[in-house]
Amino acid sequence: MGEQWLLFLVDLLAIFGIYLTLNLSLRLQLGYTGIANFGLVLSFTGGAYVAGWLPVRMGMRLFHVDSSLAKDMIWNNVIINSQINQSLQQNPSMAMSILIVTLLVAAAIGALLGFLSGYPAVRLGGDYLAISLLALGEVLAIIGGNYEPLVGGPLGVQVPDVWAWSLDHRFAVASLANCVMALGVWAYLSAIERSPMGRVLRAVRDNPDAAASLGKDVTKIRLNVLIAGGTICSLAGAMYAFYTSGVAPSALGRFDWTFLPWVMVVFGGSGSNLGVLLGTFAFITLQKLIVSYKYALSFLPFDPVWLQYLLMGLVLLLILNFRPYGLIREKASYATKPNNMSM
Amino acid sequence: MNHLLRLNGLNAGYGTIHVLYDVSLECGEGEAIAIVGPNGSGKTTLLNTIFRLADIFSGSITFDGKEIGHERPHKVARNGIAYLRQEGNVFPSMPVAENLKMGGFTLPKREVKGRIEEVLSLVKPVRAFFRRTAGTLSGGERQMVALASALMSRPKLLLMDEPTTGLSPVAAGEIAELIGKLKGEGHLSMLIVEQNLKKILNVVDCCSLLVSGRMMLSGKPEDLLSRSDIMRTYLGLS
Amino acid sequence: MASLIDALTYSALLGLMGFGLTLIRRTTGVWNVAHGEVVTVGSYVTLTLTASLAWNPYLTLPMAFLVCAALSGLVFLIGIEPIRARGASAILLLVVTIAISLVLTAAINIYSDYLQNVFHISAKSFLLTRLDFYLWGQPGILWVSWAALAIATGSYYIFLQYTRTGLALRAMVDQPVLATVMGANARSLSLLSWCLAGGATGLAGCLLPLRFQCNPSIGTTMIATMFAVSIFGGTDKMYGPLLAGIVLGFAQIYGIDLLSSWIGPQVIPYKDLIPMIVLVLTLQFLPQGLSGFSRQRG
Secondary structure: OHHHHHHHHHHHHHHHHHHHHHHHHHHHHHHHOOOOOOOHHHHHHHHHHHHHHHHHHHHHHHOOOOHHHHHHOOOOHHHHHHHHHHHHHHOHHHHHHHHHHHHHHHHHHHHHHHHHHHOOOOOOOHHHHHHHHHHHOOHHHHHHHHOHHHHOHHHOEEOOOOOHHHHHHHHHHHHHHHHHHHHHHHHHHHHHHHOHHHHHHHHHHHOHHHHHHOOOOHHHHHHHHHHHHHHHHHHHHHHHHHHHOEEOHHHOOHHHHHHHHHHHHHHHOOOOHHHHHHHHHHHHHHHHHHHHOHHHHOOOOOOOHHHHHHHHHHHHHHHHHHOOOOOOOOOOOOOOOOOOOOO | OOEEEEEEEEEEEEOOEEEEEEEEEEEEOOOEEEEEOOOOOOHHHHHHHHOOOOEEEEEEEEEOOEEOOOOOHHHHHHHOEEEEOOOOOOOOOOEHHHHHHHHOOOOOHHHHHHHHHHHHHHOHHHHHHOOOEHHHOOHHHHHHHHHHHHHHOOOOEEEEEOOOOOOOHHHHHHHHHHHHHHHHHOOOEEEEEOOOHHHHOOOOOEEEEEEOOEEEEEEOHHHHHHOHHHHHHHHOOO | OHHHHHHHHHHHHHHHHHHHHHHHHHHHOOOOOOHHHHHHHHHHHHHHHHHHHOOOHHHHHHHHHHHHHHHHHHHHHHHHHHHHHOOOOHHHHHHHHHHHHHHHHHHHHHHHHHHHHHHOOOOOOEOOHHHOOEEOOEEHHHHHHHHHHHHHHHHHHHHHHHOHHHHHHHHHHHOHHHHHHOOOOHHHHHHHHHHHHHHHHHHHHHHHHHOOOEOOOHHHHHHHHHHHHHHHHOOOOOOHHHHHHHHHHHHHHHHHHHHHHHOOHHHHHHHHHHHHHHHHHHHHHOOOHHHHHHHHHO
16 A cells, blocks of 8 residues: 555656646746747647657667668557667666757757747737647647657657666656756746846836837747747656657647646746746646546546546636736736736 | 716725825816816826726715716716717727717617717817718817717716817817807816816816825916916926 | 538638637637637537437527527626726736636536437537538538528628617727727627627537537637637638638648648648648738738728
């Protein structure tokens, strides 16, 4: 019984790390700069796709896997992966190299996606930008779900287990790595908060016209934030793929990877890292509990996953109505006060 | 004299911003009152409050014997009050004809056409651009349309926010003349916010000075003008 | 030939959906993400009535209109208006509509699960073409969808131009405060426009299963396209979404058909990328959309 709980906690922590990273990215974009990014799923998926495409090919070269299998990477995916994983077990340094390289590529892809998805509407700002990001967020899902050679179509592919070398502690190690990533992003955000850049971002958020009149290129700043945000989301996506050892386009939907982060951040408050932390923790726990007790709810004539949707929607509505700042408010900065009822 | 409009101890503002402090004012039937004061003193807020476009913290507004402080903005018009705002006082995308029709929104449908004719004979210049889109008109022409629209509903009280500001001297003169004509007819009460007291001197019966949200003094315009210390301090005039 | 019918039908339905979305945007300044779910609700009204009461699907049009109008109105009154009255920003309202979309998605799925598991109606994926009639050699859906579009937009035009309430609505869109001081009840007018928008979109949702495969997330997957229609059409004039619906509908179905005959059938699954491309191009080069174009030049 104790072991079950331990596994539950480790898994919780792993997903927590992923979501915290994602949510901090949202905080950077929404909380700092006032960009309502409803397309987080795009960069997240990008990172996951990189993890679905690159490591297996790297592994094949590095471990001299039978190259005849490369003729159909998707069909032979399972065989290739099992061979690579066997080698990865003995080769922690190779495994970490694959991880690092993948993360670097994922970061680059994320930056690119952030830029491309934001560019068309960044000058329009506000809700036009939000809608545009929402719509464009679907692009990778359409491509990935239909173009098989990429990540195997809707069913997806396996991903080499870069944590295989830790054997029995695989989940704990992977979980830890996710949290380290989240911590890194946390530190990055804190650094920005204290820096002059932080003030510039807040100015762009609260009063873009004033910021522009003071010589700040608002468009460029927003694009940079979108690029940075995309990079972070992409890293989270890649780490998620590594954690689950797989990539499946059908599981990378906007409910889980855009809307849920939004609920968490709005609930906890986009004004502080701590708020984001609390919001993330609260909803991850809630979600995990619902999933775990799914069978207890099987008396319902419908799939309990819809309870999740219902709950998230209602919680979001309640917060927006009564406490749009979320649980923890932003510390009022020196010059500007957050607008009542604005985001 | 029967007071048509009475503001009693009005405290008002926007959300948490307190603009008007304990403002009291009375306007009788057929009376024209000017509200003067420096910029930012709350003159527009005063007019806005009558239409509940600002929040009332305390105090009362009575019109024609009826307490209207709790009414929703769109209901206020039905009591017989019209508002000529300083900005956004015409519908730029609609032709003048429709602007007038909208002005008569509170009238029974069958009376609108006839009333348009009446208003056109009151504000003669508007007939010339009756078919044009309001957004294509000059400032002075727009103000005429705005005034005509405001008159459509047969108001007992007309609120005017700086009706001549920003207009060319000729246009300003025409508007002032119209206001004088309306005053002359005797049944329309007016509350006019105006920066420049001298412009509407001949029209108004009484003048109230609003400074930083407080009513400083009221009296006949000539009396106010003779107080050169006030003129200089608050109105920048000598 | 089949794809031409598909394209025409799809265009008409897209036009109706875009019309609803644009109407809400124009009158209340809200981009309503939950509008996708209104489409789905419309299709489920049809399914429910045809499967349980054996109604002819076209008879369900008025019901779909009423249900979706009521739903949309309810969403406005309960979800939108309270926080809009307190001065919420456009983005905050957008997030509210997303929250509502989540709730509606849950409700729709629960309902369809219920239909499927309890009443054994195939509610997870349905197509009602077999219930269609034929007129002049073509499926009835073709004629009805265009008739619905024509009637909806025509009557809306008449309402706007020739009735007092329509005048007040136009006034409210142009100068909301001025309209209010002249006696127009902005809240009632906004509610009315949400109801009309919901109803028009409900008609589209109702007709959708007569030609296209429907499922509980049909509306949710279409919302991105609906936004493309709205933005490409421009929110300046109400004929915008109509034009855009035609262009996009044709591009998506007929265009991809042509493309696949040149390049090969592998391009077909990517037809959903076409609205994205149009959206990006519009935002880059024509942000005011088709109906705003004349304003820029004039």
